[in-house]
Amino acid sequence: MNAQQPATSPRQLAENKYKIARGNLLLMIVFTLLNIVLLFTGSDVMWLFSATIPYYVVIFGVVSEDAVFLTINVVIAAIGLLAYLLCWIFSKKRYGWMIAALVMFIVDTLAMVGLFLLAGEFSGIMDLVFHAWILYYLFLGVINGRKLKQLPEEVVEAETVAPMEDSTPFDGQTLS
Numbered sequence: 001m002n003a004q005q006p007a008t009s010p011r012q013l014a015e016n017k018y019k020i021a022r023g024n025l026l027l028m029i030v031f032t033l034l035n036i037v038l039l040f041t042g043s044d045v046m047w048l049f050s051a052t053i054p055y056y057v058v059i060f061g062v063v064s065e066d067a068v069f070l071t072i073n074v075v076i077a078a079i080g081l082l083a084y085l086l087c088w089i090f091s092k093k094r095y096g097w098m099i100a101a102l103v104m105f106i107v108d109t110l111a112m113v114g115l116f117l118l119a120g121e122f123s124g125i126m127d128l129v130f131h132a133w134i135l136y137y138l139f140l141g142v143i144n145g146r147k148l149k150q151l152p153e154e155v156v157e158a159e160t161v162a163p164m165e166d167s168t169p170f171d172g173q174t175l176s
Contacts, residue, residue, distance in 0.1 A: 009154060010147070010151060011148065011151045011152075011153075011154050012154075014144040014147040014148050014151060015144075015148060017140055017141070017143075017144040018095070018098075018141055018144040018145055018148060020137065020140070020141075021098065021137045021138060021140050021141025021142075021144065021145075022088060022091055022092065022098070022141060024133075024134060024137040024138070024141075025084065025087065025088050025091070025098075025101055025134075025137075025138065025141070026088050027049060028049055028050055028051060028084070028105075028134050029051075029081060029084050029085055029088060031047040031048075031049045031050040032050040032051045032054055032055060032081060032084075033081060034047055034050075035047055035050050035055050036054065036055060036058050036077060039055070039058060039059065039062065040062075048126055048127050048129075048130040049130050049133070049134065050130075051080070051081075051084065051105065051108045052108050052109075052111055052112035052115070052127070052131075053077075053080055053107070053108050053111050054076075054077035054078075054080040054081050055077070056111075056115065057073045057076050057077045057080070058070075058073055058074055058077045060073055061073030061074060080104075083100075083104065084101060084104065087100050087101035087104070088101070091141070091145070095141070095142065095144075095145020095146060095148065095149060096145075098138065098141040098142050098145050099142050099145075101138055101141075102135070102138040102139065102141070102142055105131075105134060105135060105138055106135065108131070109128075109131045109132075109135060112124070112127065112128070112131060113128070116128075
């Protein structure tokens with residue numbers, strides 16, 4: 001027996017794509033934070049699905065071996081991650097926050113490319129691939145956020161409720 005699934009409305013499709021974009025944004029935030037924690041633990045592991053600027057700001061602080069500079073850099077990285085987190089939180093209701101996250105990540109990607117070019121390091125191609133992936137989903141989020149703003153709300157059909165036959169109160173007493 002082949003059960004038919006109800007057709008997905010344009011609004012539902014846009015909502016699903018928007019949720020996926022928001023999920024990717026949150027995942028990027030988590031991996032960036034994890035990378036910073038791994039840096040402090042001395043690990044030489046780095047997750048590529050992350051933002052470059054907060055991570056490298058902390059690296060510059062660690063390399064400087066100056067406690068004040070390191071503290072300032074950790075605060076700067078925390079502010080950057082907090083900005084991304086605010087974009088994620090508030091993008092649930094307003095897609096303008098997804099635009100802000102996209103702009104920030106475009107700047108992050110340009111900074112990453114600049115760092116690689118300055119260092120003459122071209123082994124970061126996989127990092128660039130993951131940045132492109134994140135950018136794709138952020139663009140998708142912006143596009144579908146705009147669609148959601150333009151599409152009408154879906155009307156949920158209310159169930160028909162049959163009128164009660166007996167109008168007596170539940171405790172059995174009659175109304176006078």
